[in-house]
Amino acid sequence: MSGRSKRESRGSTRGKRESESRSSSARVKRERDRERETEAPSSRSSPVRVKREVEPASAREAPAPVIPAVRVKRERDVDEDSEPEREVRAKNGRLDSEDQRSRHCPYLDTINRSVLDFDFEKLCSISLSHINAYACLVCGKYFQGRGLKSHAYIHSVQFSHHVFLNLHTLKFYCLPDNYEIIDSSLEDITYVLKPTFTKQQIANLEKQVKFSRAYDGTTYLPGIVGLNNIKANDYANAVLQALSNVPPLRNYFLEEDNYKNIKRPPGDIMFLLVQRFGELMRKLWNPRNFKAHVSPHEMLQAVVLCSKKTFQITKQGDGVDFLSWFLNALHSALGGTKKKKKTIVTDVFQGSMRIFTKKLPHPDLPAEEKEQLLHNDEYQETMVESTFMYLTLDLPTAPLYKDEKEQLIIPQVPLFNILAKFNGITEKEYKTYKENFLKRFQLTKLPPYLIFCIKRFTKNNFFVEKNPTIVNFPITGQANGMNYKTSR
Numbered sequence: 001m002s003g004r005s006k007r008e009s010r011g012s013t014r015g016k017r018e019s020e021s022r023s024s025s026a027r028v029k030r031e032r033d034r035e036r037e038t039e040a041p042s043s044r045s046s047p048v049r050v051k052r053e054v055e056p057a058s059a060r061e062a063p064a065p066v067i068p069a070v071r072v073k074r075e076r077d078v079d080e081d082s083e084p085e086r087e088v089r090a091k092n093g094r095l096d097s098e099d100q101r102s103r104h105c106p107y108l109d110t111i112n113r114s115v116l117d118f119d120f121e122k123l124c125s126i127s128l129s130h131i132n133a134y135a136c137l138v139c140g141k142y143f144q145g146r147g148l149k150s151h152a153y154i155h156s157v158q159f160s161h162h163v164f165l166n167l168h169t170l171k172f173y174c175l176p177d178n179y180e181i182i183d184s185s186l187e188d189i190t191y192v193l194k195p196t197f198t199k200q201q202i203a204n205l206e207k208q209v210k211f212s213r214a215y216d217g218t219t220y221l222p223g224i225v226g227l228n229n230i231k232a233n234d235y236a237n238a239v240l241q242a243l244s245n246v247p248p249l250r251n252y253f254l255e256e257d258n259y260k261n262i263k264r265p266p267g268d269i270m271f272l273l274v275q276r277f278g279e280l281m282r283k284l285w286n287p288r289n290f291k292a293h294v295s296p297h298e299m300l301q302a303v304v305l306c307s308k309k310t311f312q313i314t315k316q317g318d319g320v321d322f323l324s325w326f327l328n329a330l331h332s333a334l335g336g337t338k339k340k341k342k343t344i345v346t347d348v349f350q351g352s353m354r355i356f357t358k359k360l361p362h363p364d365l366p367a368e369e370k371e372q373l374l375h376n377d378e379y380q381e382t383m384v385e386s387t388f389m390y391l392t393l394d395l396p397t398a399p400l401y402k403d404e405k406e407q408l409i410i411p412q413v414p415l416f417n418i419l420a421k422f423n424g425i426t427e428k429e430y431k432t433y434k435e436n437f438l439k440r441f442q443l444t445k446l447p448p449y450l451i452f453c454i455k456r457f458t459k460n461n462f463f464v465e466k467n468p469t470i471v472n473f474p475i476t477g478q479a480n481g482m483n484y485k486t487s488r
Contacts, residue, residue: 102182105174107162111189113215115140118193119228119283119295122167126151134164134173137189142167146175153178170194188288195286197254205285206247212287220292222285223250228295235319236303236311239326240277240296244284246449252344253281262335269306270333276302277330320392320453327389345389352445353422355384360429360436385444390451393418394428395469415473418454 117140122133124144132145134152138161143152152164156175163181164173170190172181211219223245227237244250252258256278264271276299283294300313306329311317327345336343342350358381361373373379396413420426424442431437456467 101177102180105163105181105183107174108181108183108185110161111137111163111186112140113189113290116189116192116290117295118167120297121301124151133167135167136161137163137165137172146173146178165189165193167193191288192286192290195282195288196256197282197285199255202251202254205250212289214292215290216292218292220289222287225284225289226293228293228297230295230297230300231314232316233296233300233313235317236300236322237296238319239323240280240299241284242451243326244281246348248348248448249344250281250285253278254285258344259334264333264335268333270329272302273306273326273329274333320390320455323390323451323453348449349389349447349451350387351443351447351450352385352387354424354442354444355386356424356440356442357382357384358438360438363436390453391422393452393454393471394421395454395456395467395471398467398469410468410470412470412472415452415471418471 116135116137118135121130123130123142124133125141127144129144133142134144134146135142136152136155139159141155143155143164144150146152146164153175156162156164162174162177164175165171166173170193172183172186173179174181205223209221211221213219227241229237259274259278262271262274280294280296280299283289303311303326304313307325311322311325327349331343331345334343334345335341336346359379361370361379365373395418396411398411399409421428422441422443424440427438427440429436429438454471456469458465458467
């Protein structure tokens with residue numbers, strides 16, 4: 001009985017719970033119905049609201065809310081700075097966060113100017129590419145690009161070198177943050193990379209001669225600067241240094257606007273010679289160099305390329321041959337021709353002369369036959385007008401024997417004695433393989449600057465012999481203002 005009563009009590013409690021839950025659910029249902037009845041009159045008065053509740057989400061947008069959106073957009077447009085307003089803010093010193101970061105780079109003190117050398121070819125030290133090359137201003141090496149996977153970016157992360165210079169746009173960047181650095185203290189670096197001269201500065205080069213101090217403390221005279229001998233290019237250095245001290249030629253190449261607009265046929269590589277010579281000229285005369293010497297690396301690479309390896313950096317060459325090729329190549333690259341079109345090269349160095357030539361009979365012939373041949377038209381003297389860029393002077397032969405004091409005296413000769421070759425009277429015999437000629441030269445027009453090439457070396461069957469004769473020439477008076485180039 002006790003178990004039965006327990007089961008009956010449990011069933012009664014369960015029934016009570018079910019009845020209570022039913023009553024509570026009915027109560028909630030009645031409350032919802034009342035709320036709907038109270039909301040019905042307001043919904044009838046505003047049909048738009050009912051429509052919003054019934055319509056799908058795509059159709060819920062009404063034209064009325066567009067007005068505040070336009071208003072918000074206009075307010076944003078007003079708040080944002082236009083370009084002129086940004087310029088005004090920049091002038092007034094009110095800069096945004098990007099400008100603040102660009103103008104207050106914390107890594108400027110890591111720049112090491114003593115290792116910067118912009119004389120060498122502008123290519124990446126890893127990929128050997130000329131495209132988008134940057135110079136690390138901490139170690140002086142060249143790298144390509146500044147993107148996330150570029151060589152410059154990797155170098156900046158790996159070695160904590162942060163300041164880079166674009167070698168083409170002359171803009172400074174901080175990596176890996178990748179923002180442009182704007183600071184006036186970096187202007188000396190861009191000037192060393194690309195020196196520029198105004199017309200007034202070029203005009204004052206001769207008037208105001210003063211020494212300059214390099215970054216390492218050494219003093220130098222602009223224009224009288226050493227050229228590095230990379231391996232065996234000293235023959236070319238002598239010619240380039242002599243030409244850099246000819247005022248009209250120097251003034252022409254110091255101003256890039258004089259030749260940058262010259263039109264050349266597509267694919268012409270000879271104009272590279274003009275560009276590199278102009279860059280070298282500006283570096284030699286730069287009064288704000290970091291060092292008191294210049295490396296002609298890019299200039300000599302252009303020479304090797306344009307001469308088709310006739311003149312090389314790693315092999316000795318003849319200075320006179322290089323001078324002759326270089327002046328003619330420079331003249332043609334500037335758009336000059338042999339006769340009609342002139343350039344700065346011909347205006348400075350080209351003169352003219354008359355060459356009188358007479359053919360001689362063979363020396364082994366009898367005297368009577370020689371006299372008969374001299375009456376023929378073939379053996380009559382002919383005259384030809386010719387131009388020249390330089391004059392080759394011949395030295396008298398050096399003595400073979402010692403003097404009475406058992407010493408070899410080095411002979412000396414005045415310049416005017418060896419210039420007698422061009423007085424129109426002195427004749428000299430020239431021998432070829434088959435025929436002999438007698439020539440004399442008469443100068444008809446002198447250029448503003450004369451180049452003398454003194455021929456010191458003679459080649460025989462056994463070795464090359466050098467003539468040690470000293471040439472004495474005046475440095476004042478009537479010879480003042482002439483440039484002399486002596487072939488070693």
